[in-house]
Amino acid sequence: MRVRPPLSPTLLRPVLLALALAHATTAGAAEQSAAFSEQETLRHFQSLVRIESTDPPGSEIAVTEYLTRVLQAEGIEVETYALPDQPQRPNLVARLRGNGSKRPLLLMAHQDTVNVDAARWAFPPFSATRDSGWIYGRGTLDDKDNLTASLVTILALKRSGVVLDRDVIFLAESGEEGAFHVGIKYMVANHYDAIDAEFCLAEGGSVRRVNGRAESVGIGTTEKLPRALSLTARGIAGHGSVPLQSNAIVRLSRAITRVADWQPPVRLSDTTTSYFAQLARTASDPASRARYQAVLNPQSADAAAAIAYFRQQEPATAAILSSTISPTLVEAGYRINVIPSETSATLDTRLLPDEDETTFLAAVTAVVDDPSVEVAWVPRDDASGASSPLNTEAYRTIERLYAAAYQAPVLPLTGTGATDSRFLRAKGMQCYGVGPGIDEEDAPLGYGAHSDQERILESELQRFVKTYYDIVVALAAP
Ligand SMILES: [Zn+2]
Structure with a gap:
């Protein structure tokens, strides 16, 4: 690539x-x-x-x-x-x-x-x-x-x-x-x-x-290191004519939305520190310089605003600040009048090189916050x-x-x-x-x-x- x-x-x-x-x-x-x-x-x-x-x-x-x-x-x-x-x-x-x-x-x-x-x-x-x-x-x-x-x-x-x-x-x-x-x-x-x-x-x-x-x-x-997470939501199967609060599609959708809205912890490396420090000095536009400067201190309130801006306006910049998750594959349902009992999604997950996989999985599980949705690593790349x-x-x-x-x-x-x-x-x-x-x-x-x-x-x-x-x-x- x-x-x-x-x-x-x-x-x-x-x-x-x-x-x-x-x-x-x-x-x-x-x-x-x-x-x-x-x-x-x-x-x-x-x-x-x-x-x-x-x-x-x-x-x-x-x-x-x-x-x-x-x-x-x-x-x-x-x-x-x-x-x-x-x-x-x-x-x-x-x-x-x-x-x-x-x-x-x-x-x-x-x-x-x-x-x-x-x-x-x-x-x-x-x-x-x-x-x-x-x-x-x-x-x-x-x-x-x-x-x-x-x-x-x-x-x-x-x-x-x-x-x-x-x-x-x-x-x-x-x-x-x-x-x-x-x-x-x-x-x-x-x-x-x-x-x-x-x-x-x-x-x-x-x-x-x-x-x-x-x-x-x-x-x-x-x-970043390419990995894959799966979300598997389970519920009670039933006739589509009678809505169920346990609908596995609804549970999966909620879990996907929570994960997509989540900002994983921002952590700078020597590379990103040098990258943002240089941009903070050299970007021509003062607002950009201020944002690059702010993110050098990731816990500050200014950094939170800058990160929110990057997520909207500069997604490639946001993507180097933390491990990231993109939902990319969904499997759910097979016919119009059946509420399925199981649905799943696969998440393209890109870890910072020093990320701990056990800690990260626990964090995603906490974000999903639903015992009917199982979060797990699936095989992809082991480098x-x-x-x-x-x-x-x-x-x-x-x-x-x-x-x-x-x-x-x-x-x-x-x-x-x-x-x-x-x-x-x-x-x-x-x-x-x-x-x-x-x-x-x-x-x-x-x-x-x-x-x-x-x-x-x-x-x-x-x-x-x-x-x-x-x-x-x-x-x-x-
Ligand atoms: Zn190549």
């Missing part, structure tokens, strides 16, 4: 740009990027988009074969790892060896994409057509941009012959779009030695562009949570080089969706989500990741790949 850019409804003030730039320089970046050409980036990107690798059904092997060919042609050794009964879904690992003075850096991207409805595309979805500055195709934003960036980076590093302080590992994984057992889960459980690293770069970040200008850079440092700190060499380097390349303030992001980085963070790896510039106006037009169509600005692809390379050089070969 692809995480959305940081959402701020207001323009950031120029003063912050000056601050961000004071720590940055672009001269080194331009020099380092000479190890590969824009033509090379474009060639690999178009080639990768042109290889269909939709999931389901899931067959990434043609992508793996392309990567293998390209890497081996430059003398880079490649290993592939696949479940024995899923040979068409391999995970590719390539490693450039360093002198071992630092622990490795992992570059991760996924080879699969979501599906397409070809009839909805102006250009064929696997054509990688260039038109008016855009490149069209499934995967252009998710995740063949990161796949290209990591491929070009490892090729260029090898070619440059530079002595590395640490191994640089490239992982092109399968199954990210819903089949983790063939991809990251398989690798973590069976071949973690092959990918173990101190830091990881992966999807989960992006640059928010408004009116053609980079407004802010979002670096993914943590994400545990962790956040990657902001005071690491990797985060500071990413922050500095993105600020230089995009001349915009850099904010740490809490992903409300999930990426494969959570499996690595759970192992103690510090993972940072990075991505290209995306026009805020483009997703509502239907061109976003997972949308009817998908496209990337060619200039933003190039800028992203260069920035990515510069980050890796700074971390592995300073």
Whole structure:
């Protein structure tokens, strides 16, 4: 999946740009990027988009074969790892060896994409057509941009012959779009030695562009954990002609409403504290600045008003403040004249990484406050949570080089969706989500990741790949 850019409804003030730039320089970046050409980036990107690798059904092997060919042609050794009964879904690992003075850096991207409805595309979805500055195709934003960036980076590093302080590992994984057992889960459980690293770069970040200008850079440092709760309401079955106070549909409706109206406890992390503190300084509109400031002290009366505002007007902001619940599935009733004895709802539940599941279940049960409604966890995803700190060499380097390349303030992001980085963070790896510039106006037009169509600005692809390379050089070969 692809995480959305940081959402701020207001323009950031120029003063912050000056601050961000004071720590940055672009001269080194331009020099380092000479190890590969824009033509090379474009060639690999178009080639990768042109290889269909939709999931389901899931067959990434043609992508793996392309990567293998390209890497081996430059003398880079490649290993592939696949479940024995899923040979068409391999995970590719390539490693450039360093002198071992630092622990490795992992570059991760996924080879699969979501599906397409070809009839909805102006250009064929696997054509990688260039038109008016855009490149069209499934995967252009998710995740063949990161796949290209990591491929070009490892090729260029090898070619440059530079002595590395640490191994640089490239992982092109399968199954990210819903089949983790063939991809990251398989690798973590069976071949973690092959990918173990101190830091990881992966999807989960992006640059928010408004009116053609980079407004802010979002670096993914943590994400919510997808879970599922069920509500099961029971009552007495009966004829619809005689209303019953015990009607299970009525009980379920009441329970759903209570849960949906509930604001789970707000709790800030280092990531959200830094995020809101920066917005409190830089949002152009005073009312927005006041709200971001208020929420930094979550127990205050001002915070309560701000949170209520976010729930109405900025739901993506509200969603990073607490664990959340969205009712998404309801099963109730089977014919017009029967009051059913049992009904149920499933709730899409997204936990803060440090949430305690037992405590949270007890809290939801108390909110429902009805012994005829059972609240329970149902199986969904078992990855545990962790956040990657902001005071690491990797985060500071990413922050500095993105600020230089995009001349915009850099904010740490809490992903409300999930990426494969959570499996690595759970192992103690510090993972940072990075991505290209995306026009805020483009997703509502239907061109976003997972949308009817998908496209990337060619200039933003190039800028992203260069920035990515510069980050890796700074971390592995300073
Ligand atoms: Zn993705």
